[in-house]
Amino acid sequence: MSGAPALAIEAVLGSLRFDAQGLVAAIAQQHDTNEVLMLAWMNRDAVEETLRTGEVCYWSRSRAKLWRKGETSGQVQRLVEFRFDCDGDAVLLRVDQTGVACHTGRRTCFYRALRDGRLVSIVDITVDPDALYRL
Amino acid sequence: MSGAPALAIEAVLGSLRFDAQGLVAAIAQQHDTNEVLMLAWMNRDAVEETLRTGEVCYWSRSRAKLWRKGETSGQVQRLVEFRFDCDGDAVLLRVDQTGVACHTGRRTCFYRALRDGRLVSIVDITVDPDALYRL
Numbered sequence: 001m002s003g004a005p006a007l008a009i010e011a012v013l014g015s016l017r018f019d020a021q022g023l024v025a026a027i028a029q030q031h032d033t034n035e036v037l038m039l040a041w042m043n044r045d046a047v048e049e050t051l052r053t054g055e056v057c058y059w060s061r062s063r064a065k066l067w068r069k070g071e072t073s074g075q076v077q078r079l080v081e082f083r084f085d086c087d088g089d090a091v092l093l094r095v096d097q098t099g100v101a102c103h104t105g106r107r108t109c110f111y112r113a114l115r116d117g118r119l120v121s122i123v124d125i126t127v128d129p130d131a132l133y134r135l
Numbered sequence: 136m137s138g139a140p141a142l143a144i145e146a147v148l149g150s151l152r153f154d155a156q157g158l159v160a161a162i163a164q165q166h167d168t169n170e171v172l173m174l175a176w177m178n179r180d181a182v183e184e185t186l187r188t189g190e191v192c193y194w195s196r197s198r199a200k201l202w203r204k205g206e207t208s209g210q211v212q213r214l215v216e217f218r219f220d221c222d223g224d225a226v227l228l229r230v231d232q233t234g235v236a237c238h239t240g241r242r243t244c245f246y247r248a249l250r251d252g253r254l255v256s257i258v259d260i261t262v263d264p265d266a267l268y269r270l
Contacts (some may be wrong), residue, residue, distance in 0.1 A: 008252045015247065015254065025160050025174055034169030039160055039225040051249070083257070085244035086237055090174040092245040102221055109220035110227040112150065114186070117143045119150065122218070 004051040004082075012051060013044055017088040023059060024089050028069075028101065031080040031094040037101035038109040040067075042091060054079050056093055073132040075099040105129040139186040139217075147186060148179055152223040158194060159224050163204075163236065166215040166229040172236035173244040175202075177226060189214050191228055208267040210234040240264040 004012075016024055022044065028037040040058040042050070046066055049057040056077035060067035070076030081094040102109040104125060111123035139147075151159055157179065163172040175193040177185070181201055184192040191212035195202035205211030216229040237244040239260060246258035 004249060005252045008249055008254070011254050012249055027162055027171060027174065029171055034171075036162060036164055036169075036171065036227055039162065039220065081248055081250070083245045083248040085174065086239050086241075086246070087244070090244070092171055104221055106221075109222070109225070110218045111221070113216055113218040114139060114143055114147055115216070117140045119143070119146050 003054055009048055009051045012082065012084070013047060015088050016047065016084060016091070018044065019089065021061075023061075024084075024091050026058060026091040026093055028056065028077055028093045028095050028097070030097055032096075035108060036110055037077075037095070037097055037107070040069075047091070050079055050093070051082060056095055070098065073099075073103075075101065075127075075132065077101070100127050100132075103129060103132070105132060138189055144183055144186045147217065147219070148182060150223050151182065151219060151226070153179065154224065156196075158196075159219075159226050161193060161226040161228055163191065163212055163228045163230050163232070165232055167231075170243060171245055172212075172230070172232055172242070175204075182226070185214055185228070186217060191230055205233065208234075208238075210236065210262075210267065212236070235262050235267075238264060238267070240267060 023041045026042045027039050043059040046057045046059045056079055057068045076098045077095040083092040100107050105127040106123045106125055111121050113122045158176045161177045162174050178194040181192045181194045191214055192203045211233045212230040218227040235242050240262040241258045241260055246256050248257045
C-alpha cells in the first residue's frame with residue numbers, strides 16, 4: 001500500500017483506542033503466507049507515519065522513540081493492508097517482510113514452542129544477527 | 136493439545152516476561168488457515184489454565200477475572216500449540232476455533248480495513264450475536 005490520503009489516516013486514528021500510554025498493540029503478518037511475524041506497539045505518530053509512507057513504523061517502548069522497522073537492519077516491512085479489531089485497541093498489519101522480522105535472525109519472533117512437553121526452537125536462524133546489526 | 140505436564144508449564148511460565156500488570160499479549164491464530172482471530176491478554180493463571188486443560192483461557196482486563204473463551208457463547212478455542220516470542224512478552228496461540236472468535240458474530244475480530252482510502256468491513260457476520268449471548 002502506498003501512502004493513504006490524510007482523510008483516511010484521520011478516520012483510522014479516530015477509530016483506534018489508544019491505551020493510557022497512548023499505544024495500541026500491532027501484529028505483523030506476512031500477507032501471502034499468513035505467518036505471524038512479530039508483535040510490537042504503535043502510538044498515533046507511528047500509525048500516521050506507517051499509513052503516510054506505506055512502510056511500517058512502530059513505537060519502541062524501550063527506546064521511547066519512533067522505530068521504523070528495518071532502519072538499522074534493512075529488514076523493512078512494506079505495508080500491504082492496515083486492519084484493526086472490534087475494540088480498536090489492536091492492529092493487524094498485513095505486510096511484505098524483507099528478510100527476517102526477528103533480531104535473532106529468524107523469520108518470525110515466535111520461534112519458541114511447547115512440543116511434547118518440552119520447550120523447543122521451531123524456526124532456524126537464516127541471517128547472522130551480527131551481520132544484521134553490523135556488530 | 137491436551138494437558139501439558141506440570142514441569143512444562145513451569146518452564147513456559149519461567150520463560151515469559153509478564154508486564155507491570157502481570158500480563159502478556161496473546162494472539163490467537165487458527166492453526167490450519169493461519170488466520171489471525173483475535174488479540175487478548177493472559178496472566179500467569181490464564182497461561183497455566185490454558186496449558187493444563189488445552190482450552191484457551193484469557194485474563195479479562197475489563198472484568199478483572201479469568202475468562203475461558205467461549206464460556207458464555209460456546210465459541211471455544213482448543214489449543215493446538217503454544218508459542219511465544221523472542222522477548223517472552225507475547226504469546227502466539229495456535230488454536231482450533233469453534234464458530235466465531237468475535238463477539239460481533241464474525242470469524243475474526245480484525246474485520247475493519249483501510250481499502251482504497253476508505254474504512255470498510257471485510258468480514259461478514261456469520262452468527263447472530265444475540266444468539267451467541269442469548270440476549
